[in-house]
Amino acid sequence: MKLDVSGALTQEPQHLLECLTDFYSNLSxxxxxxxxVSGGSDSLGLLYGLAAIVPPHKLVALTVDHGLRPAAADEARWVKAQCRRLGIRHETLKWQSGQPVTGLQAAARAARYRLLVQASARLGLAAVVTAHTRDDQYETLAMRRARSASDDAPGLAGIPTATLFEERLWVxxxxxxLTRETIREFLRSRGLAGWVEDPSNTDTRFERVRVRAQLEHHTPQQEGPDPAxxxxxxxxxxxxxxxxxxxxxxVEGDGPVRVRFDxxxxxxxxxxxxxxxxDWQGGAARPLDRRGKATLASFLASTSGKANGSVMSLGRTLVRRQGAFLTVERExxxxxxxxxxxxxxxxxxxxFEICNRSKASPLYVSGASAGVLPCFTRNQREYSTQFHRDDGVIGGFTCRPLLGRSSRILPVDQLPLAQTLARLARGRPLPRCPWGESHGIAALTAIKVQRQTPV
Incomplete structure (x- = not known):
């Protein structure tokens, strides 16, 4: 370890190889x-680091061209040249859809992961590895703390070591x-002094850029909750x-979900x-907000010790107290x-994710008589809603239940609960984290990021 110009501890360049060797040895x-690989210093260091310890045929580099800058295509070709030098396969994934006027970085991030999910399925990859660093973790925590009213809010766990996207891709x-400077020292030690500098990384219109600039003048020394x-x-x-x-x-047939209240x-x-x-029954894209959590807490407090009659509407669901049970169902x-x-x-x-497998006729989906399960119509013929499985084709279509946010973005620390939801929904089991038998969870304790000085 050594001190950088700000007085903060940094790692020696070889620590990158040690970190990646440990990571690769724990893959199941x-x-x-x-x-x-974007071509920036972090992802370039990840590329060269993995190339030093993993056979080339076991690696596929993926560069996303968002089409937001004229230079992006040239940068993707530059990355391809680096991969050719290492004997590693490379593909450029292009964002073809229109870009939004607002929320550009969030939309680009969502598109990036969607393209990676598709490429992973097509190429048969075990996972996709990204080069998020300790600096990225600091920036994320600083932004989330600025919005959080609690020192134990879920977002203050920081960037997860592993995340499952769309029930298919582990990132x-x-x-x-590792710090960004450690990775750059590794690149310099290999004679690689050049990398792509994305102009958006200095564009102060973006919150992360402003936070990054402020954090350059602080060191992580203030006491506070450990994200790990x-x-x-x-x-x-x-x-x-x-x-x-x-x-x-x-879950009783097509009825509500019932939980015995203890x-x-x-x-x-x-x-x-x-x-x-x-989350599951309402098809949530976001967790309950502060008001929603307070409403749920008040409902649970009011129903303890009571019998029937209590009902609450929350997150597109109805929650009822029925004797010894709480029931949850879609409104x-x-x-x-x-x-x-x-x-x-x-x-x-x-x-529900529904695919029309017919090559000739459209498929119409609406609510059944109860309104909470799908009803399928093709050529004036109606199909039963008693499907609940996605391992066969019924009437020329497939249908599988989604698990709310867990079907979209699932941090590894929430995997046990999501697996139970999948079982209750009679859907396919979620893939296990490939970072060893349990290393994806154990790694959480290895990431020791102290609280940043507020900015």
């Missing part, structure tokens, strides 16, 4: 790895222990909530379990129709 899936981040400890607490709570649902929850259970576990059920309102052209796929009511 031995298919090729994808590497997200792994083995460099969260928050992540581990979230994992333990998710595990406890999953155990509660496994023991006390059931007044002796820990209230934080009951709350976490119910939030997950609301019977605002259920839209969906028309899928031949060969097209779509999401109905934010809760």
């Amino acid at each position: 899936d031995h298919r090729p790895l994808g590497i997200a 792994l981040r083995p460099l969260l222990e 400890q928050i992540a581990m607490r979230r994992f333990q709570l998710a595990s406890d909530a999953a155990a509660l649902l496994d023991a006390a929850c059931r 007044a002796t259970a820990r209230m934080d576990v009951v709350t976490a379990a119910l939030e997950a059920l609301i 019977r309102r605002d259920v839209a129709r969906l028309m899928l052209p031949p060969g097209d796929c779509g999401v109905w009511d934010k809760r």
Whole structure:
């Protein structure tokens, strides 16, 4: 270890290889790895670091061209040349859809991961590795703390070491222990002094750029909650909530989800379990906000010790107290129709992914008589809603249940609870994290990022 010009401790360049060697030795899936490479110093260091320890045929470099700058195509070709030098396959993934006027960075990030998911499935990759660093973690925590009213908010767990996207792609981040300067020192030690500098990294219109500039004048020394400890607490709570649902929850046909209410259970576990059920049944894209969480807490407090009659509307669901049970189901309102052209796929009511396998006729999807499950119509013929599985084709289409946010973006610390939701929904099991048998969770304790000085 040594001091940089700001007085902060940095790692020696060889620490990058040690970190990646440990990471690769703990992978349980031995298919090729994808590497997200933009050409910046972080991703270039990841590329050259993995190339030093992994056979070239086990690596595929993926560069996303968002089409936002004229120079992006040239940068992708430059990355391709670096990969050719290393004997590594390279593909450029292009964002073809129109770019939004506002929220550009968020939209570009979502498009990037969507393209990586598609490429991973097509190429048969074990996972995609990204080059997020300790500096990225600091910036993320600083932005989230500025918005958080609690020192134990979920977002303060920081960037996860592993995230599952769209139930298909694990994105792994083995460099969260390393600083950006460590990676650049590694590149210089290999005679690589040049890399792509994205102009957006200095564009102060973006919050992250402003935060990065402010953090350059501070060192991470203020006491505060350790993000790794928050992540581990979230994992333990998710595990406890999953155990509660496994023991006390059931789905009766097409009826509501029922959970036996145990007044002796820990209230934080009951709350976490119910939030997950609301998330699933309501098709949530975001977690309950502060007001939603307060509403749920008030409902649980008011129903403890009571019998029937209590009902609450929250997150597009109805939650009721019925004897010894709490029930959760989709509200019977605002259920839209969906028309899928031949060969097209779509999401109905934010809760079901449906694919029209016919090459000739469209498929119409609407709410059944109860309004909470899909009803399928083709050529004036109606198909039963008793499907609940996606391992076969019914009437020329497939339909599988989604799990709310867990089907879109799932941090590794929430995997136990999401697996239980998948079982209750009678959907396909979620893929296990390939970072070793349990290393994706164990790695949470290895990322020791102290709290930043407020900016």
